Amino acid sequence: MPGSHKRFRIAQMNRILGDIAWTFLKLGLTSFGGPIAHLGYFRQELVVRRRWVGDETFAQILALSQFLPGPASSQAGFALGWQRGGLPGALVAVVCFTLPSAALMVGLAAILGTAPPDTGLPGGLIAGLKVTAAAVVAHAVLGMARSLAPDGPRAAIALTALAALSLMPMTAGAQVAVITGGGLAGLALGVGAPGPQGQTLRGPSRRGAVACLAVFALLLVGLPLLAGAGTGWRLADLFYRAGALVFGGGHVVLPLLAAGSQGLVPEASILAGYGAAQAMPGPLFTLAGWLGQVAAGLPGAAIGLVMIFLPGFLLMAAALPFWAAISARPWARHLLAGANAAVVGILTIAFYDPVMTAGVSRRADFALAVILFLMLARWNRPAWEVVATGAAGGMILSLA
Numbered sequence: 001m002p003g004s005h006k007r008f009r010i011a012q013m014n015r016i017l018g019d020i021a022w023t024f025l026k027l028g029l030t031s032f033g034g035p036i037a038h039l040g041y042f043r044q045e046l047v048v049r050r051r052w053v054g055d056e057t058f059a060q061i062l063a064l065s066q067f068l069p070g071p072a073s074s075q076a077g078f079a080l081g082w083q084r085g086g087l088p089g090a091l092v093a094v095v096c097f098t099l100p101s102a103a104l105m106v107g108l109a110a111i112l113g114t115a116p117p118d119t120g121l122p123g124g125l126i127a128g129l130k131v132t133a134a135a136v137v138a139h140a141v142l143g144m145a146r147s148l149a150p151d152g153p154r155a156a157i158a159l160t161a162l163a164a165l166s167l168m169p170m171t172a173g174a175q176v177a178v179i180t181g182g183g184l185a186g187l188a189l190g191v192g193a194p195g196p197q198g199q200t201l202r203g204p205s206r207r208g209a210v211a212c213l214a215v216f217a218l219l220l221v222g223l224p225l226l227a228g229a230g231t232g233w234r235l236a237d238l239f240y241r242a243g244a245l246v247f248g249g250g251h252v253v254l255p256l257l258a259a260g261s262q263g264l265v266p267e268a269s270i271l272a273g274y275g276a277a278q279a280m281p282g283p284l285f286t287l288a289g290w291l292g293q294v295a296a297g298l299p300g301a302a303i304g305l306v307m308i309f310l311p312g313f314l315l316m317a318a319a320l321p322f323w324a325a326i327s328a329r330p331w332a333r334h335l336l337a338g339a340n341a342a343v344v345g346i347l348t349i350a351f352y353d354p355v356m357t358a359g360v361s362r363r364a365d366f367a368l369a370v371i372l373f374l375m376l377a378r379w380n381r382p383a384w385e386v387v388a389t390g391a392a393g394g395m396i397l398s399l400a
Contacts, residue, residue, distance in 0.1 A: 016085045017092050023050065024077060024096040028282045031073075031097075035283070038073035042080065052084050060201060064323050067336055069246050070312020071285045074098065078313050079320060083202050094313065098305070101282030102289045106301045108276055109269075109293035121395050126268070128368070128394020129275025130359035132387050135372035136278055137351045142377065145344050153189045154341035157182050161345025175256060176245055179342050186338015187331060203320025213318040216311055220244055231296050232303055234264070239288050239304045244311035253284070253308075257291060258350070264295040271358055278387045285309060364400070368393045 023045060031041045039062060046052045053061075058080075065076040074094055081093025112126070149158040161178045168174050186192065203209065223237040238260040246253050258270050273290035280286065285308050292304025319326065326332055360366050372390050375381040 013085070013088070017088055020081055020085050020089050020092045021096050024081070024093045025099070027077075028097040028100045031281050035071070035073040038283075039076060042073070042076060046080055053080065057083065057201065060323065064201075064316070064319060067326075067332070068312065068315045068319060070243055070315060071246075071283045071309065074283045074285065074309060075312050075316045078316050079201065079203075082317075082320065086202075087204070090313075090317075094309065098282055098286060098309070101277075101280040101286040102305055104280055105273070105277060105286045106289040106293050106298070109273065109290040109301070112272065121398060124395035124398025125391050126272045126275075126394070127359075127365070127398065128391040129278075129387070130268075130271045131275075131365050131369050131394060132278060132372055132390030133271050133275040134351070134355050134359040135369045135376065135386070135390070137347065137355045138369070138373050139376040141344070141347050141351050144340075144347060148337075148340040149344045151191070153191045154186070154337065157185050157189075157191070157338055157341035158344035158348075160185070161342040162348050163345075165345060165349045175346055178346060179245065179339050182342025182345075183335045183339035186336070186341065187334045189338070190330075190334055191341070192333050192337025200324050201320045204317055206321050209318045209321045212314045216244070216314040216318065220311070231264070232299065235292055235295060235300055235303045236307050238264075239292070239307035240311055242288075243285070243308040244315075253287065257287070261291055261295065265291050266294075267358055269294050271355065274355075275387065275390070364397050368397065 027038075027041055027045060031038045043055075043058055047055055047058050061076050061079045061083075064079065065072040068075060074097065077093045077097045078090045082090040085092065112122075145155075145158065149155045161182055164178055164181075165174060204212065219240055223233070223240050226233040227237040228234070238257065242253050242256040242260065246256065258267070261270065270291065273287050273294075276290065277284050277287045286305065288304035288308040289301045292300035292302070294300075296303070360369050368390065371393070372386050375386050375389065
């Protein structure tokens with residue numbers, strides 16, 4: 001009898017994991033439009049259609065994914081998978097959600113990434129993707145400024161971050177300092193309204209959560225010490241640090257990666273990969289697969305993909321058992337609101353250099369960028385349509 005009960009539980013868990021795998025693979029193949037759109041797809045599939053969680057639990061997971069650095073939609077998928085199938089369910093969910101975009105990005109990088117063509121129709125395609133990146137980042141700057149710096153104090157934090165970064169090299173250390181300063185300023189000024197206390201979510205034990213936080217901190221401190229030991233260690237440090245420090249979504253990862261990958265990946269390849277990522281379903285963070293492939297082949301792609309997602313998942317696992325208590329602390333909300341306002345300044349600088357300076361060099365490029373921006377901001381066209389228009393526009397301009 002005990003043996004049959006165990007076999008029943010194993011069979012039940014396998015069914016649950018298979019259901020999670022199919023559901024998140026489908027979401028990974030069809031979720032276009034960035035993290036906000038992804039979360040809408042998640043709610044429709046997991047709350048409305050499958051009823052895996054209720055709206056209250058879903059809302060708390062969304063709040064937590066916005067509170068933490070890292071890829072918001074992937075972290076939400078990780079937590080939702082945990083609610084359904086524990087740690088195995090969380091891992092299956094994120095692998096299946098990420099796999100379609102990651103495979104496409106690594107494959108494209110193997111063909112085009114090392115030396116993106118600059119002439120003929122292929123060169124026009126890459127040029128069009130660079131212009132698309134400029135339009136997308138401009139739209140992100142506008143949207144984030146409205147949501148993350150909506151009042152005088154937070155606008156002042158954003159402008160201060162912009163001014164500070166304009167006077168110093170665009171290094172990862174400078175960005176970390178600016179985000180830290182923004183968080184402290186938000187705490188001092190009391191910006192942002194405290195939210196309601198959250199509910200207890202399914203996650204690791206408190207001891208397991210503390211262990212995840214310790215691993216997160218150990219890697220954040222230890223990997224820079226190993227970065228000089230070889231290309232693989234340098235990539236691990238670069239992608240882990242980027243994933244650990246990104247507040248505000250995937251668009252902010254571009255300047256962090258551009259600053260850290262000098263000497264490993266040509267700037268043209270970074271922008272081409274960023275433009276290609278806009279056309280993919282799933283998370284924008286799979287740009288790490290493109291950059292890792294260009295820098296060190298398939299092993300580099302694997303390092304990039306694992307290390308850029310790992311810190312966000314460690315933080316999510318560490319926070320799940322404590323979220324109800326954390327969300328009740330006003331100081332935590334103030335700190336996050338200030339850090340997010342500083343991100344607006346970082347993204348504004350990144351929009352100018354390298355995105356605008358490298359992607360828009362002619363009046364025709366600027367005209368195409370304006371059209372693409374209007375498609376996003378005014379006409380609410382889907383991301384894949386904007387990317388297709390940018391690619392086609394770049395090829396047409398290459399014939400002129």
